[in-house]
Amino acid sequence: MAVPIGVGDSAPRSLTVLQASPRAFCAGVERAIEIVELLLERQGAPVFVRKQIVHNVHVVRGLEARGAVFVEELDEVPDGATVVFSAHGVSPAVRRDAERRGLRVVDATCPLVAKVHAEARRFAGRGDTIILVGHRGHEESEGTLGEAPEQTIMVETVEDVQRLSVSGPVSYLMQTTLAVDEAAAVVDALKARFPDLRGPDSDDICYATTNRQNAVRAVAADADVILVVGSRNSSNSVRLVDVARRAGVKAYLIDDADAIDPLWVRDAKVIGLTAGASASPVLVSDVLEALRGYGDVKVLEREVAKEDVHFGLPSEVRSR
Numbered sequence: 001m002a003v004p005i006g007v008g009d010s011a012p013r014s015l016t017v018l019q020a021s022p023r024a025f026c027a028g029v030e031r032a033i034e035i036v037e038l039l040l041e042r043q044g045a046p047v048f049v050r051k052q053i054v055h056n057v058h059v060v061r062g063l064e065a066r067g068a069v070f071v072e073e074l075d076e077v078p079d080g081a082t083v084v085f086s087a088h089g090v091s092p093a094v095r096r097d098a099e100r101r102g103l104r105v106v107d108a109t110c111p112l113v114a115k116v117h118a119e120a121r122r123f124a125g126r127g128d129t130i131i132l133v134g135h136r137g138h139e140e141s142e143g144t145l146g147e148a149p150e151q152t153i154m155v156e157t158v159e160d161v162q163r164l165s166v167s168g169p170v171s172y173l174m175q176t177t178l179a180v181d182e183a184a185a186v187v188d189a190l191k192a193r194f195p196d197l198r199g200p201d202s203d204d205i206c207y208a209t210t211n212r213q214n215a216v217r218a219v220a221a222d223a224d225v226i227l228v229v230g231s232r233n234s235s236n237s238v239r240l241v242d243v244a245r246r247a248g249v250k251a252y253l254i255d256d257a258d259a260i261d262p263l264w265v266r267d268a269k270v271i272g273l274t275a276g277a278s279a280s281p282v283l284v285s286d287v288l289e290a291l292r293g294y295g296d297v298k299v300l301e302r303e304v305a306k307e308d309v310h311f312g313l314p315s316e317v318r319s320r
């Protein structure tokens with residue numbers, strides 16, 4: 001780890017760590033991790049998981065150490081084995097492939113992602129062209145797109161919307177982990193282009209994404225710099241960095257306390273701290289401890305919402 005500035009100084013500096021709340025694990029991530037843990041406990045290793053169960057390097061390493069085997073595609077899973085689908089969901093083609101292979105599937109798709117899939121089926125069923133607002137190549141969007149590939153077009157930006165050439169009824173869906181403000185601009189552009197545009201009954205951007213973005217914005221109002229705990233491939237963690245930067249504050253994505261660069265926090269009086277929905281609260285505590293090496297730390301909490309969301313487990317792992 002980098003050597004903390006302030007160690008060896010004659011008088012330790014005072015600094016405030018302003019923690020965003022809510023932060024770290026969401027209900028969908030907790031559920032997905034619990035599913036793999038329960039399978040490891042009950043049936044022992046190996047437990048095959050298609051893709052990273054959630055986008056966090058520490059979660060993945062921790063489960064790997066206990067016997068989870070993460071694979072990219074189903075052809076890496078032996079015939080007849082159990083395979084867990086990650087929290088980001090899969091396309092129907094992957095489900096069919098698993099069935100054809102005789103694999104026992106335990107589905108850890110977050111129920112809020114499953115809701116978007118159900119909407120895609122409904123919109124496609126009534127003959128709409130679906131505009132999916134999301135990030136190309138992200139597992140969640142790829143899975144949603146797979147519900148109706150011939151009827152779905154993905155857009156990322158307002159410019160993508162301007163380039164669309166679509167006739168007939170149009171509806172839109174969103175990836176659950178988008179930046180709320182950016183997505184709103186894209187949807188506004190869609191509404192301008194397609195006055196009869198229909199959307200989901202309730203927001204696709206999930207409660208956890210929305211709350212964490214609101215919280216980091218609230219922290220940005222008073223922080224000199226913000227540290228976001230999360231992995232690079234975690235869409236909602238990266239969005240927290242984007243939201244903080246758009247609020248005018250320097251922000252850095254770190255996998256853990258070891259990744260703190262002393263230069264980032266050297267001159268800060270108030271350091272904001274948060275974590276993406278796939279990052280463990282333990283990692284946040286570790287970062288807080290590391291920051292104590294930089295001076296006398298006062299810890300404050302900026303809470304914008306309370307979360308008490310909990311999702312039930314799938315029948316395959318539920319206790320009887």
Ligand code: SF4
Nearest residue numbers: 026028029110176206
């Ligand atoms: S970020 Fe939202 S959609 Fe994704 S797993 Fe968490 S609750 Fe579910």
